[in-house]
Amino acid sequence: MILTDTHTHLYSSAFDEDRDRVIQSAIDAGVSRFFIPAIDTSYTKAMYALEANYPQQVHLMMGLHPTSVKENYREELDFVAAELARRPFVAVGEIGIDLYWDKSTLGIQQEAFQYQIQLAKKYQLPINIHCRDAFDEVFEVLERERAADLRGIFHCFSGTEQQALQAIDLQMKLGIGGVVTFKNGKIDQFLDKISMEHIVLETDSPYLAPVPFRGKRNESAYMINVAQKIADLYNVSIEEVAQITTANSLAVFGI
Template structure:
């Protein structure tokens, strides 16, 4: 059984003391494909080292995270452009809009988001969207960029059924992680109304650990708890969930 974690920050300093052991735990349980989102240029060296250490398992993205869209965002976007021109990445991400931490940067977040969508189109890559308290703002940008070459993953989807359908209308798969296991997560109440062909699995580790680990450091092996929850929601085997969601990840990322 091959399981794909489509969103994990394996380079996080939360893993500095046991990174290889943590990755080995996941590999031993069949979690063998890790897609690594970027945050900003300061993490690139660590990401490249991960790829070097696990060349068959680690697949890198490039992008500027919305919470890191600061005064120097134009320099960071130039860095993203340079890296995309220099070597292979599997997505532009994670990108988007986050209004939880700082609403004052909305304008430049929108600009950075749109610019990176256009970069993804140039390189024929999917995008991986970060959205926090910004569904309307995200959809507004996606509507202006809607086209056949716009596609990707709506990471850590936590919206309503209506918002899920709207995200899918822009050729987005829904990234489902630990929130599906939360008692107040809500998405578990309607997921069975969404075809599994629109779903990919993720952890967002070290964040958003699923029950019963909620509040603790998340790691990729905990994706098994998400797998179990989706098996329960859809009434199909763990193997079927793993197979379909891994195929969906291949359809998006091309590997």
């Protein structure tokens, strides 16, 4: 059984004391593919070190996270563009719009998001979307940039059934993580109406640990709990969930 964590911050300082154990624990649980989103330049060194230590399992994205879109965002975007030109990545991400923390930066968040989608198109890469309290704003940009070859993942999808269908229409997979196990997560109420071909699994570790670990540091190994919840919702085996969602991740990332 091969499970794929399509979104994990394994370079986070939260793992500095036991990163190797965390990764081995995940591999032992069947989670052997790790896709790593960027945040901003302050994390780049740690990302590259992680890749160097686990070149077979770790696959890097490059991008500017919306909460890092601040006064120096143009310098950060220049760095993203330069790195994409310099070496290969599996996606542009995580990019998007976040209006939970700061609504005042909406204009430059939209600009940064659209520019990075255009970079993804240039390099024929998928995008990994961060969307918090901003579905309308994210969809507005995506519709402007809609293209036959634009694809990606709505990371940590937490929207409605209608928003899920809208994302799928834009050729995005739904990134499903710990939220699906929460009593108030809501997406478990309609997810089984969505074909599993549109779903990938993720942890967003060290954040958003699934039940029964909610409130603790999340790990890629805990994705087995997410996969089991999906299996229960769709009334299939966990092995089938692993097979389908890993195939879906391959369709997005090409690896």
